[in-house]
Amino acid sequence: MSYKMNRRQFGGLMGGAATLSLFGSLGARAQDAALQLIWWGNPDRDRRTLEVVALFTERTGRQVMPETLGWGDYWQKLATQAAGGSLPDLIQMDYRFIFEYARRGQLAALDPFMGAQLQLDDFDANQLASGRVDGSLYGISMGANSxxxxxxxxxxxxxxxxxxxxxxxxxxxxxxxxxxxxxxxxxxxxxxxxxxxxxxxxxxxxxxxxxxxxxxxxxxxxxxxxxxxxxxxxxxxxxxxxxxxxxxxxxxxxxxxxxxxxxxxxxxxxxxxxxxxxxxxxxxxxxxxxxxxxxxxxxxxxxYLKPSMLMSMAETSTNKEAAAELLNFFITDLEANDILQIERGVTGDPNVAARLMGALSDTERKIVDYLAVVADHVSPLPPPPPxxxxxxxxxxxxxxxxxxxxxxxxxxxxxxxxxxxxxxxxxx
Amino acid sequence: MSQKPISRRQAALRHAVLILASIVMIYPLLWMVMSSFKPDNLIFSDPMALPEALNWDNYVNGWNALAVSFTTFYRNSFIIAILAVIGNVLACSLTAFAFARLEFRGRKIWFALMMGTLMLPYHVTLVPQYVLFQNLGWVNTFLPLIVPKFMAVDAFFIFLMVQFFRGIPREIDEAAVMDGCGPWRIYWRIMLPLSTPVLATAAIFSFIWTYDDFLGPLIYLNRMQDYTVPLALRAFIDSSGGESLFGQMFAMSTLSLVPVFIVFLAFQKLLIRGVAMGALKR
Amino acid sequence: MTEAVTTKGGQHPLPAAGTLSPFRRALARNAPGYLFLLPWLLGFFLLTLGPAMASLYLSFTRYDLLTPPVWVGLDNYEFAFTRDRRLRNALDVTFTYVLWSVPLKLAVALALAMVLDKSVRGVSFYRATFYLPSLLGASVAIAVLWRQIFGADGLVNTLLLLTIGWQGPSWVTHPNYALTTLIVLAIWQFGSPMIIFLAGLRQIPQDLYEAASMDGAGPWRQFVRITLPLLAPVVFFNLVFQTIEAFKAFTPAYVVSGGQGGPIDSTLFYSLYLYIEAFANLRMGYASALAWILLVIIGFFTAIAFATSKYWVYYEDEGR
Incomplete structure (x- = not known):
């Protein structure tokens, strides 16, 4: 990926103070060019996600700078980045935190991209609704959960x-x-x-x-x-x-x-x-x-069915259209979801879901079967937490x-x- | 070292106590090593059991389990830790020499301020510091982890060295002044050589603390190919419900102790060299 | 508070001071000091002071990290002093921890440093082993480890059951024992002060002990008359530093209690509470106020230590 950047960084470091400013500007340029994506996860999820990112770059020619952390560290880092006004373009979000981040103006409303970059007409309506905060869509569910x-x-x-x-x-x-x-x-x-x-x-x-x-x-x-x-x-x-x-x-x-x-x-x-x-x-x-x-x-x-996790976009993103494109790629692209499987949850996209059902392990099938039963015995989403x-x-x-x-x-x-x-x- | 000959029984007793103490000290490490040879489903369901066999899979797979291999993480950790050692030892000894030996206006105030920087909890300066380094364009580089060390930001080491420098009799540098030595030569030719134990101590702590630190790397490094070892170790575990690789995490945690242990063994020789120096003093 | 580090001994003789103007003379006297201090001064003004002042400012604001800070005057301090019950509990926990862990840890560190200062066969092995617990740091592995040792059927209870036939509680998760267990853990990680004591012992000239031996002084008298006085600057350092660190203790409770300070806030250390307020409850403004209150508390005790040190800390460079 960006191994070259790394060498440059190393060189900058060795060169000492004289190259500091040059080095800083290099960093800034790289940030403008590449889409930034951050998620919390584990080695398995990291591999799958990185493969999808590589596939996206191959298809569209857009560079993506991925970042992954463990759950415990994720929120401290995100809060720090938010304070610095430098949230990554696409952010894996938790249902508990989406209200905090959305209401405090850190997340971009996704409604303007619906029907354009985001092709979610067939997407499960209940799952889609779980990404709404005060009427606007601030995140797309990556999978249902209960x-x-x-x-x-x-x-x-x-x-x-x-x-x-x-x-x-x-x-x-x-x-x-x-x-x-x-x-x-x-x-x-x-x-x-x-x-x-x-x-x-x-x-x-x-x-x-x-x-x-x-x-x-x-x-x-x-x-x-x-x-x-x-x-x-x-x-x-x-x-x-x-x-x-x-x-x-x-x-x-x-x-x-x-x-x-x-x-x-x-x-x-x-x-x-x-x-x-x-x-x-x-x-x-x-x-x-x-x-x-x-x-x-x-x-x-x-x-009730709630999202296992969501994908949101930063309000500070400088390239929202491209970010929406990558988001859509994650949710709807068949080839991408062949890689992702149901590791993040059972998707709300019927085409993707139908394609994945055949390849599940016994344990994964238990989840799908369980959620199918639960779906008949749920009440609507609770009001958003204060x-x-x-x-x-x-x-x-x-x-x-x-x-x-x-x-x-x-x-x-x-x-x-x-x-x-x-x-x-x-x-x- | 001159030592009265001690009886065999006394020596045996001393060793027995030390060995017992050693076991208490390293038991957690033994547990970690044991777990690193087990499959994940046995680590927690039967934590006290010995592994069935010496299965090295966790080590082999763990090294390459993440998207970037541990070779890179170790390289990053070493670059940062070694530069931090150099920075800390140089910058802090200069500062400590000024506080311990030189006369200048405002010294007490500066010293008090230096001590004050030890007292503010770092969690509240973290965010302003992040914003500062972001404005410098340093986020996503090693610079926020290294440059501060060359500016003696770790007051611990300054205070430590001040205490030791003050333990060196003043007659020695006063004699040097009579011979026409300036402060620089006193610092370089007299203070530093006479202070090997404390410099070694500072070097050991600098290395280990920088190597162990995860908060700095967590905040300032974004790309996995820049991650340090402790940061990478945290990527094995998903406490939010995804799949974790505990056995591999324990295997890599065990390995991660090897470099610090080696550094410790290497530098502690310098600690011992202090003996000869001490004898010179009077 | 800096009384103790003031040199009472002679000043450096100045070269041909009489021929210079007062300004040049002042420059000549102060320049070397400031030159040596330069790296630190740069770091202080460029890297340390700004963030510290920013946190002082934030302590007068309501700041959730996600939206800009709002000035609220003294509200945070008022809340801390009058209404915050959790804070009072955190102070309680922290003071207990400081009062027990610091003296005991230093005593153990000094005792073992003195044993290891003698030439025992395999001394470097022991030294390294004793330092090991301090190497372990705060990795994920460690959090799991403590449970295996101090848990309901961990190593400690297994040993207790074998030796005295008593089934103990889960030491880290029982509100009556959790803090005590953390104090034991702190003592167990005595590696750093031990190494510093060792370095200090190395600076004591051996001929003093030989002379004392000839005069018929036993080990205890040698310890009281030679070791302690000559080690005083190092003891002083360890005492001050360990006290500061114990007041700021974060990692032990964070790792052992899963970041919550439980059970029932019995291990809610000051710094942990501050961290929870800052990053979990998103009240960075209030957390900053807490930080400055802690700074004043620590500063107070450090000042006392420095003020009393002239009565018991003797420096080689003070002349006699």
Whole structure:
């Protein structure tokens, strides 16, 4: 790729101060010429993406400067680049952050390119809608995604448990299943990881009651009683010995899957997003099954389909047409998607999807089949999260831990956290 | 070194304590090496188990797992770390010499300001610094990682050297002044040679800290062919739910310790050379 | 605060000072100092001062990194001093960490440096091994490692179970033990001060010990009478630097707690809280205010150290 640049850089470096300004201008020119693309990922995704970039350059003659980072580093770098006004042209975006970046004017609205560079007439309407913020399109979904429970199939069977119908099962069923198998599980393994601190799981909980985390106005969308019920349920699960004790559960602190209870062999059930199945399966020897999150019997769906990730464009991009072209290439080009497969999620482009279905692995097929079932049991997207929603998400962990470690009763813990949520949301 | 002969039993005891301490110190490393020989699905599900065989796949595959090979990452890391060592040792010893030995107006104030730069948490200067280097056109080059070292930005080393320079008796350079030596010759001919231990210490720390640093490279380097080793190691793991390569990450992490270890062994010889110098002093 | 580094001894004799004008004389006296200081001065004014002043300015603004900063006067400081409960907790955690980790780490470092200063066979191997933990840094591998050692069925608990038959808790993730574990980890990474102590020990002339031996002084008296006084500048350095670093400690908690300071904020170090505010909650303005408050705190303790040092730190260049 740009190995030549690198040699020049090396030369500039060795030449010392005299070449500094010359060197700086070289860097600037390279930036003007090439489209910049940034994503978070892993070696597998990096390879696929780089191949697609090379294919794009071959087709169009446009140079692309790719950049890839791990998830943990990605957002710090992006915020720094945003502060410097130098965001890359195309940015892989997360559903949680798109509102922050779009509302603060960092992302370009994509509507002007629809029908021109972006050929998305056949694209799944629901998936397309998930990239809208306040009415404008700020990102294109790279694939659909939903919550799920996973479990070790053979272990459940060996313990004498039978999975009920996943589309109708309730949290009571879940607890009952746990009680029936808990004495037959391998040593050190509990029925399920504790989910008292998992904000997306709590969101499913309030959605099953016909509510949402936040209202359209960005205020709290559920009652204190909902939070009390939720904390009480998971405290009961812990006290019944269905989840690991608090200090063991707390080892799963970072949200990294290698530290999750199910991967560590400490729980039979776990909570993940559907696109994480392949990675989880790679880390355990037992076969994993994926099922829907249990509801509460009222018939209100806990689930919704959200984008696993999106692709957005920077407002500061100096070459928006070309960036839109590359974006379209990623989403719709058949040859490009032969390379990408469903690594980023199940695409909303029907032509691409049809072509890919034949070549899936068993684990990938489970995701596709799962999402097909979920698609019949979803409610619309929730209202966009308000500013500071991410902070509320992070605050749930210590709030729950105080309950789990027995420092405060579930009811009092819920009250304290409810107040805290309101404080956080009111802070600018 | 002159040493009273110690009894065999005493020596054995001392070794037993040291070996026990060594095991505590290197246990994590052993775990990492062990994991580097395992397939991914066994690393976390059975973390204490020994690997079934010495399987070098993780090393072979890990070296070329990313779009750019580790050969490039090591080259980048070495360029940056070696230049940082040179910069730090030169610039910081000059500054330290001024603070420790020369008389000039405002010295106390400058020294206080220098200490002050140690105290500001770097996370808040990160963004303004990024903007500064961006305006200089230095982002996406090694320059933000190297040039500051030649301007003695690491106050740690200055303070360290000041403390050591002040441990050298003043009679030595006063005698040199009588012989007509200027400050430069005192610095170059007397101070530096007498300060091998502290210069070696500074060199070791400069190398290791620069080599280990990922925040600087993360912020300033954009293209993978410019990445340093620690930055590349982070590319193996996708904590957001994609596929990670843990075994290869552990293999490459193990390898990444080899250069720092070698540098440490090489420079610590200079630490020892201080003995002879010390004897010269009186 | 710079009292201690002022030379009390003689000044450099100036060449033929009497024949020069006052200005030339001042120049001749100050020029060498400033010439040697030049690289640092350049770096200070070009690279350090600007960003530092920018962060001072930002501390009076609301700044989310994505939109331009908005001036809010003293709001950030007011919030920090009056309403921020998490900040008070972070201060608590940080002070506990500083008070325990710094003295213990220095004691261990000095003790082992003295053992390694003696000629034991394989000394370079031991020295390198003891430094190893400090080499490990903050890579991804390390985050995973700690769990394997201090986790519920990690190495520590396995050993406890074998030796005293007690099943311990998960040390890093129990709110009662997490901070203590981090202090132990800090002590364990004693490599850097150990190396600096070693370098300092190398500067102590051996003939002093020989003379003391002849006078019949035992090891303890040699330590108190010779080693400690001559090592004082180095002890002073390690003390000041380790204190500053402990106040700014970020990596241990970031790595071990997955970046959240948990469980229940029991490892929420000051710098970690600052980082979360800056880059996770996108409140760079408030984070900058936190940084300047920390600077004042650290500056206060450093000033005390420098002020008291004249009573216990003796420099070779001070004459006698």
């Amino acid at each position: 919550h799920s429970h996973i479990y070790k199939k053979d272990v459940l069977e060996a313990a004498g448990g039978t999975m009920p119908d996943m589309t109708t099962w309730t949290m009571d069923d879940f607890m009952e299943l746990g009680m029936s198998v808990k004495d037959n599980l391998p040593a050190g393994m509990f029925f399920t990881q504790n989910m008292g601190f998992i904000e997306p799981r709590f969101e499913g909980f309030v959605r099953a009651r016909g509510k949402a985390l936040y209202t359209d106005e960005g205020e709290v969308g559920f009652e204190l009683q909902d939070l009390k019920d939720y904390f009480n349920y998971w405290k009961t699960m812990q006290d019944e010995g269905l989840t690991p004790p608090a200090d063991v559960q707390a080892q799963d602190a970072s949200g990294r899957m290698e530290e999750s209870m199910i991967v560590a062999g400490r729980s039979l059930f776990g909570f993940i997003h559907s696109n994480q199945l392949v990675a989880n399966q790679n880390l355990v020897t037992e076969e994993l099954e994926m099922v829907m999150v249990p509801g509460q019997g009222g018939g209100q769906p806990a689930h 500013q500071n929603a991410g902070e509320v998400d992070r605050a749930m962990r210590p709030a729950w831990d105080a309950v789990a470690f027995g420092m405060i009763s579930p009811d009092d813990g819920a009250s304290a956290f409810y107040d805290e949520i309101n404080t956080i949301l009111s802070r600018t």
